[in-house]
Amino acid sequence: MFQRVVKGFFKYDPQSDRFISLFRFQGKELEKHSNSLNSISEDNNGVLWIASYTGVFAFDPKEKKVVKDYTNNELLGGVEVYGIILDEQQNAWLDTERGVFYIVHATGQIRQLTIPEGLRNNSNGTFYQGSDHSIYCCVEGYVIHFHPSELLNHPDQKIPVHFSDASITDSAYFFHFTSTGQKEMIATPGKNRFSLDFSVMNYDGDNRYYYKLDGVMNGWQRNEDGHLAFYNLSPGKYTLRVKGGDQYGNLTSDEDDVAIIVQPFWWQTNWFKLLCIALVISFTTYLIRRRIIQIRHEAAFKQKIAETEMMALRSQMNPHFIFNSLTSIENFMMQNEKRLASSYLNKFARLIRSILDSSRTELIPLAKDIEALRLYVDLEQLRFNHKFFFDLHIDSVLLNGDYKVPAMIIQPYVENAIVHGLAHSERDNLTLTVSISLRGEYIHYSILDNGVGRQLSSQYNQQNKPRHKSVGLSISEERIHILNRKQNAKGNVTITDLFDENSQPSGTKVDILIKAA
Amino acid sequence: MELLKAILVDDEPNSLQNLQQKIAEFCPEIKVVATPNKPEEAIFLIRHHKPDIIFLDIEMPRMNGFRMLEELEDIDSEIIFTTAYNHYAIDAIRISAFDYLMKPISVEDLQNAVTRLIERHKGQTHEKLSVLRKSLQENKSQDDRIAIPTGEGMEFINIKNIVRIESSSNYSKLHLLSGQTLLVTRLLKDFEEMLLPYRFYRVHHSHLINLTYIQKYIRGEGGQVVMQNGDVIDVARRKKDEFLKLIAPN
Numbered sequence: 001m002f003q004r005v006v007k008g009f010f011k012y013d014p015q016s017d018r019f020i021s022l023f024r025f026q027g028k029e030l031e032k033h034s035n036s037l038n039s040i041s042e043d044n045n046g047v048l049w050i051a052s053y054t055g056v057f058a059f060d061p062k063e064k065k066v067v068k069d070y071t072n073n074e075l076l077g078g079v080e081v082y083g084i085i086l087d088e089q090q091n092a093w094l095d096t097e098r099g100v101f102y103i104v105h106a107t108g109q110i111r112q113l114t115i116p117e118g119l120r121n122n123s124n125g126t127f128y129q130g131s132d133h134s135i136y137c138c139v140e141g142y143v144i145h146f147h148p149s150e151l152l153n154h155p156d157q158k159i160p161v162h163f164s165d166a167s168i169t170d171s172a173y174f175f176h177f178t179s180t181g182q183k184e185m186i187a188t189p190g191k192n193r194f195s196l197d198f199s200v201m202n203y204d205g206d207n208r209y210y211y212k213l214d215g216v217m218n219g220w221q222r223n224e225d226g227h228l229a230f231y232n233l234s235p236g237k238y239t240l241r242v243k244g245g246d247q248y249g250n251l252t253s254d255e256d257d258v259a260i261i262v263q264p265f266w267w268q269t270n271w272f273k274l275l276c277i278a279l280v281i282s283f284t285t286y287l288i289r290r291r292i293i294q295i296r297h298e299a300a301f302k303q304k305i306a307e308t309e310m311m312a313l314r315s316q317m318n319p320h321f322i323f324n325s326l327t328s329i330e331n332f333m334m335q336n337e338k339r340l341a342s343s344y345l346n347k348f349a350r351l352i353r354s355i356l357d358s359s360r361t362e363l364i365p366l367a368k369d370i371e372a373l374r375l376y377v378d379l380e381q382l383r384f385n386h387k388f389f390f391d392l393h394i395d396s397v398l399l400n401g402d403y404k405v406p407a408m409i410i411q412p413y414v415e416n417a418i419v420h421g422l423a424h425s426e427r428d429n430l431t432l433t434v435s436i437s438l439r440g441e442y443i444h445y446s447i448l449d450n451g452v453g454r455q456l457s458s459q460y461n462q463q464n465k466p467r468h469k470s471v472g473l474s475i476s477e478e479r480i481h482i483l484n485r486k487q488n489a490k491g492n493v494t495i496t497d498l499f500d501e502n503s504q505p506s507g508t509k510v511d512i513l514i515k516a517a
Numbered sequence: 518m519e520l521l522k523a524i525l526v527d528d529e530p531n532s533l534q535n536l537q538q539k540i541a542e543f544c545p546e547i548k549v550v551a552t553p554n555k556p557e558e559a560i561f562l563i564r565h566h567k568p569d570i571i572f573l574d575i576e577m578p579r580m581n582g583f584r585m586l587e588e589l590e591d592i593d594s595e596i597i598f599t600t601a602y603n604h605y606a607i608d609a610i611r612i613s614a615f616d617y618l619m620k621p622i623s624v625e626d627l628q629n630a631v632t633r634l635i636e637r638h639k640g641q642t643h644e645k646l647s648v649l650r651k652s653l654q655e656n657k658s659q660d661d662r663i664a665i666p667t668g669e670g671m672e673f674i675n676i677k678n679i680v681r682i683e684s685s686s687n688y689s690k691l692h693l694l695s696g697q698t699l700l701v702t703r704l705l706k707d708f709e710e711m712l713l714p715y716r717f718y719r720v721h722h723s724h725l726i727n728l729t730y731i732q733k734y735i736r737g738e739g740g741q742v743v744m745q746n747g748d749v750i751d752v753a754r755r756k757k758d759e760f761l762k763l764i765a766p767n
Contacts, residue, residue, distance in 0.1 A: 319601060320576060323620045324529060324532065324601045324620065326620070326621045327620045419578075423528070423578040464581040464583070
């Protein structure tokens with residue numbers, strides 16, 4: 001038998017007819033729990049459940065301490081509890097100044113027994129335990145009899161919840177309904193500030209409002225008053241769910257939801273982003289490929305320059321010319337013409353040196369090039385036994401100026417005039433005339449011969465050796481093309497067949513224009 | 518001994534004078550009877566003098582040496598070509614076993630050529646010229662012939678009759694389709710250069726084979742080729758790749 005006193009617990013021992021002190025509250029505990037105790041009930045574990053003036057707490061005499069404390073609970077804290085009774089499942093039933101409450105043993109939840117459960121009103125009463133584990137509750141004017149297990153197995157009470165109002169950018173919005181009955185809210189691009197209100201249809205006690213935005217929030221979020229506002233949701237599809245809860249924090253199973261579709265601006269859409277990415281990728285690819293092509297082009301161009309220069313050198317070093325010249329020079333030796341042998345060997349050496357030098361640099365001074373030309377023609381004249389005259393005219397402007405030209409660019413044309421024009425001819429006064437003049441930005445070379453002309457010459461060539469190909473001319477043309485590209489110029493070569501008054505071929509004229517450098 | 522009559526043909530007077538001088542000084546067996554410097558003139562003079570030797574320049578205006586020879590059909594004179602530089606023509610000259618001199622002409626080469634000519638003077642110019650003409654053509658076929666100097670003079674062999682040529686020191690041994698062999702005082706290198714355009718390939722330091730007569734190839738370090746006549750020829754290791762590309766181009 002326990003007795004309630006202000007300061008603690010004492011046990012009455014009938015044998016010795018004495019009170020044995022079990023526990024005394026100290027300090028704060030004394031203040032909190034020493035208020036007048038109204039009722040005590042012992043559970044299966046020997047824990048004492050105590051209904052006090054300020055609430056309910058549970059005291060374990062073995063441990064000598066409070067194991068559960070509801071005196072600060074938001075529902076029960078400070079509420080006077082008149083009576084307490086524990087049922088078969090150890091649920092605690094409380095008779096309070098605010099009505100009947102119960103604490104569910106399994107979960108520790110506190111709930112109120114109200115009208116939906118069968119109470120006439122929320123007034124308080126007194127508990128009595130029936131023999132079949134049922135509980136009698138005597139309230140003012142009537143008695144309730146119930147089986148706690150049945151009552152607690154009752155499904156959750158449904159508190160209906162639904163959206164009541166919606167607006168987008170401050171103007172009222174009426175929900176769409178899809179074919180499946182799904183509520184839908186569509187925010188057009190740029191208008192993604194919207195608010196929604198929802199109501200919890202419980203007119204009994206305080207309601208709680210919960211919401212959850214699928215895809216954005218993980219769990220349910222409590223809301224103060226059922227007014228939700230969203231700003232700047234990124235474009236996409238969301239589902240907004242709302243739920244109600246009772247004052248004890250119990251969520252109801254009923255919920256309402258609305259699909260929110262925030263439409264993107266055209267530049268926010270996926271296809272636009274994809275398009276942008278594709279554009280960037282293709283543009284980058286294009287740039288890279290263009291660069292690769294450009295580099296290849298440059299490399300090919302450089303390669304071509306190198307090849308052409310090599311070929312030009314080889315064509316200037318025409319083996320026929322070289323060995324025939326050497327034969328001519330050797331002949332002077334055989335004839336004991338020491339002076340001539342020495343002179344021509346010298347010319348030959350100077351020409352070869354000039355060719356070798358010029359192969360290293362692209363452009364050489366015009367004067368040097370003219371000297372090489374003179375040497376070359378001199379040696380050809382020797383080779384062909386002075387069969388032809390050589391006239392050379394140069395503008396004084398060019399001689400005095402500092403002009404540079406591609407080395408030996410006209411040599412193949414001069415060689416052609418001699419070997420294919422003059423050499424075939426047996427007439428008198430065979431003449432090779434070379435004129436070099438300045439024409440605006442360009443240097444103009446004119447190579448004129450009064451030989452057999454191109455037509456007859458090519459006829460001879462065909463008869464003699466159909467396989468032979470003259471590369472010298474094409475190389476010079478190639479060099480002029482390269483120069484044009486480098487100088488952004490319009491150098492060119494024009495070949496004119498000449499005829500006399502009787503319309504007979506009377507030679508060939510070659511005009512070459514090269515931008516002066 | 519009767520002197521050999523010679524005509525020198527060259528368009529360049531210096532060249533003519535040069536050669537004439539050298540012959541006069543160093544080749545007492547030869548008497549130069551004319552030195553035309555125009556091909557038209559040369560044709561006339563050759564017909565007129567019927568020389569024993571013609572020194573003929575290949576490169577001439579209007580009509581080159583070869584063209585000029587075509588004008589001279591019944592010609593018995595020996596011909597020695599002179600040229601400053603002419604690659605394709607030289608192969609043809611060699612295949613037809615003519616002698617040639619490179620300008621400027623060295624006295625030693627000149628004397629050797631004259632000596633050879635005197636020793637082997639057999640008057641087969643006509644036949645050699647037909648080989649030359651054939652060889653100058655662009656499309657070569659194994660039906661063409663090659664002129665081969667032998668102890669007795671010249672032998673003209675159809676190129677398709679040569680199965681392979683084997684080198685043995687300063688000689689080359691020709692293995693013919695008939696099973697005969699022919700020993701020639703020419704280097705294998707010379708044959709290689711001459712016969713390269715006719716689908717011959719030097720598979721080994723001492724073997725030049727006619728690709729037409731390969732029967733099979735046996736794999737190995739360099740491998741071996743079996744010719745249609747049953748001869749087994751080693752392929753040099755460093756020649757293997759090039760050779761395989763040649764016989765099976767893919």
